[in-house]
Amino acid sequence: MKKTNKILIISTCKEKLHELEFIKPIEDILKKQKTNFTAKHYKELSLKDINKAKKIIICGTSLQDNEFIEDINQFQWIKNSDKPILGICAGMQIIGLIFNENNRKEKINTKTEIGFYTEKFRKNFLNIEGEKEVYHLHNNSIDFSKSNEFEVFASSENVSQAVKHKSKNIFGILFHPEVRNKELIINFVNQNN
Amino acid sequence: MKLALLFSGGKDSTFAGYLAKKYNHEISCLITIASKNKESYMFHTPSINQTKNQAKAMNIPIILLETKGEKEEELKDLEKAIKQAIKKYKIQGVITGAVESVYQSLRIQKICNKLKIECFNPLWQKNQIELLEDLIKNKFGIIITGVAAYPLNEKWLGRKIDKKFIKEIKELNKKYKINPAGEGGEFETLVLNCPLFKNKLNILNKKISGEKNTWNSEVNLK
Numbered sequence: 001m002k003k004t005n006k007i008l009i010i011s012t013c014k015e016k017l018h019e020l021e022f023i024k025p026i027e028d029i030l031k032k033q034k035t036n037f038t039a040k041h042y043k044e045l046s047l048k049d050i051n052k053a054k055k056i057i058i059c060g061t062s063l064q065d066n067e068f069i070e071d072i073n074q075f076q077w078i079k080n081s082d083k084p085i086l087g088i089c090a091g092m093q094i095i096g097l098i099f100n101e102n103n104r105k106e107k108i109n110t111k112t113e114i115g116f117y118t119e120k121f122r123k124n125f126l127n128i129e130g131e132k133e134v135y136h137l138h139n140n141s142i143d144f145s146k147s148n149e150f151e152v153f154a155s156s157e158n159v160s161q162a163v164k165h166k167s168k169n170i171f172g173i174l175f176h177p178e179v180r181n182k183e184l185i186i187n188f189v190n191q192n193n
Numbered sequence: 194m195k196l197a198l199l200f201s202g203g204k205d206s207t208f209a210g211y212l213a214k215k216y217n218h219e220i221s222c223l224i225t226i227a228s229k230n231k232e233s234y235m236f237h238t239p240s241i242n243q244t245k246n247q248a249k250a251m252n253i254p255i256i257l258l259e260t261k262g263e264k265e266e267e268l269k270d271l272e273k274a275i276k277q278a279i280k281k282y283k284i285q286g287v288i289t290g291a292v293e294s295v296y297q298s299l300r301i302q303k304i305c306n307k308l309k310i311e312c313f314n315p316l317w318q319k320n321q322i323e324l325l326e327d328l329i330k331n332k333f334g335i336i337i338t339g340v341a342a343y344p345l346n347e348k349w350l351g352r353k354i355d356k357k358f359i360k361e362i363k364e365l366n367k368k369y370k371i372n373p374a375g376e377g378g379e380f381e382t383l384v385l386n387c388p389l390f391k392n393k394l395n396i397l398n399k400k401i402s403g404e405k406n407t408w409n410s411e412v413n414l415k
Contacts, residue, residue, distance in 0.1 A: 004376055021315060062312065
């Protein structure tokens, strides 16, 4: 049966060519699930796009691309949104920055992780629990450990790897589930809220 | 952006370069690492020296570096070649044809990150059948130059990637789990023509070697 979920995929890529690497794999997962979606770059996003979406996925970008941090004010809508949101890598950093109003840029930690790492999920996170091998591709991270609004579900070496807002369906993951953990995206899309 | 294409002469790196150009980037140079180790995990080996002829057909300069192909040593050679490209051609990033291979991809990502340049992987996680169909749609002339999996044999050498090939490889995928894009090294390819080439290349001569289900065709192009 065809699902009618309308997913808004938000690109954070400065270079369009990077969208083939960070957006298309997510689109392909949703296509395979027969889930409706639209993809837009954050600079082209309107309030109408956000209101039309049932759920939102904010994707990652390349290691050298930090333009989204300079443009962080364009993501203020997240704070007042009641939509389920999944932030992947850059998307997780954006969520962290938006919910930490003070000392914004100082909240970014330098932490390079490239390749497969085993992360331990303390409890069920989008139907994932226990140890899981995940693919990392990042130079930065945000520390959610002292956050009053977010719960940390997985962390390693003081780096928050998977978080969820305590009262909203806002999820953040530092790793890239489109590489060998596609079920996490499917679980987010199919989750009843 | 001025980019270097990590170029093996095969279908994936050539198509990745084609996409970079389509997205208005400049391919300032090609980088080929010719490995003496035929079992190299990092670099494609059959007919690797033909990349010089392919570079001529594209009218793009090439940096061709030889490596012994010893596991992590070959990465130092790749880094050396990328540094040369930064110095000589002022590149700001590289393009790779990585599809599924995390082994190759993360090593290149680490080198680019260390050198603070962009790393583009436009075929990353792409469906393999979709990739083959895109090659045909975009008029890529590709032949098979190596096979290394049952039930592939010497009869596959020289075959073109066309609709018939896709149909057969889909069946082999179902029956024997052959990766349709040859990602597991099941087959190797060589591009004779594509929209990046000013002229089509022809096979001047070839030397075939192998046994059972492992065959290579060393090709000379003109």
